[in-house]
Amino acid sequence: MVSAALELARAGGPDAVVLREVARSVGVVPNAAYRHFADREELLAAVCAEAMRELATRMAANVRRVRGRYGEPEAARRRLRAIGRAYVEFSRAEPGLFLTAFALPHRHAYDAGDGEPGADRLPLDQLREVLDELVEAGVLDGRRRPGIEYPIWSTVHGLAVLTGQGPLRDLTDAARSRIAELTGAFIEDALSR
């Protein structure tokens, strides 16, 4: 049921996950859904968690693809960029899922994926990890580290929203990638101020 709903969300965002249709698509009567979810919002919450998990997976995969030892300055910088790039590309490649992932501000921790062995860390945790590495590598002054994940998250999230679903989404590929490049440089400027 959740995976059927996920496909609806992928195609049309959170509003597209309509209870009756997901029931229909698993070949069951609408009311059957109420045996598993209190209401539509609870179903949507499950989908939202799944979407967030997919974002985390893509980020982790993109980071792993970066070669270079831990603590090596250039590699650490590339890992930060890999995180941001994955985030922004996710919002464009899967606008429906991206929207869905942030559709429910409440219960956002997606249940931490606690025990699940293969699960990747939360996006924010992945960002923190790379920032710690940047300190370790001497790229970022340790005194500026506390809390710096929030401005960076804001910048990347804003870019993702504006170019993925927002007013900048209809720009040409060239214009968008120039903006993305500028934003990447902007973050590095702020870090190595």
Next chain:
Amino acid sequence: MVSAALELARAGGPDAVVLREVARSVGVVPNAAYRHFADREELLAAVCAEAMRELATRMAANVRRVRGRYGEPEAARRRLRAIGRAYVEFSRAEPGLFLTAFALPHRHAYDAGDGEPGADRLPLDQLREVLDELVEAGVLDGRRRPGIEYPIWSTVHGLAVLTGQGPLRDLTDAARSRIAELTGAFIEDALSR
């Protein structure tokens, strides 16, 4: 009709502007709305434009409140902060309107408010104006000026979304204003790199 719909959006975001209720609240039968709007989305588009206009108004008002001559470095910096602060505060004070303002990626230019004399410029234009002043004032290197509005917009927009409706919206006031402060400093760091 638009202003009735605007109140619904203010209270509950774009999803709350339901055609039948706005008709009801202006004391008319639902179908009457179809004499003025092709469908619900067109009504929503009008509301969206109005919400964007309100954001622009607040930004402009906040900027005007800053004293200091044009081109004076410290004043220019304060004007940039005033813009960002207005943006972020709008998303918290009027989450419904903020969401609505960006609900329709299409037809986003809100018809420019062309002739209207009292109308304030679009948010993005206001930002550009202040950035030009920062160059004029010698705070920002003119060679770094082109396109820098986009990283800044991204940062501010991201902060507004994350703390206004997103996962950071339930933080304490103290935590949120610390993040806002960090983000302001982050932007200034990047500018005066």
Next chain:
DNA sequence: TGGTGTTTGTGGACACTGTCCACTTGGGTA
């Protein structure tokens, strides 16, 4: 002044949604 045409609003209908209630069913356990 009177007639005509356009604008605005009405009434009724349809398909679709989320949700509630009472009811059946089937597999596993005491």
Next chain:
DNA sequence: TACCCAAGTGGACAGTGTCCACAAACACCA
């Protein structure tokens, strides 16, 4: 074997966006 509970069914209700045919009110021009 008897029972119980989870899962699914059928029918219903209120609410929604939207379409159609019709009524009134108003402006305009002969």
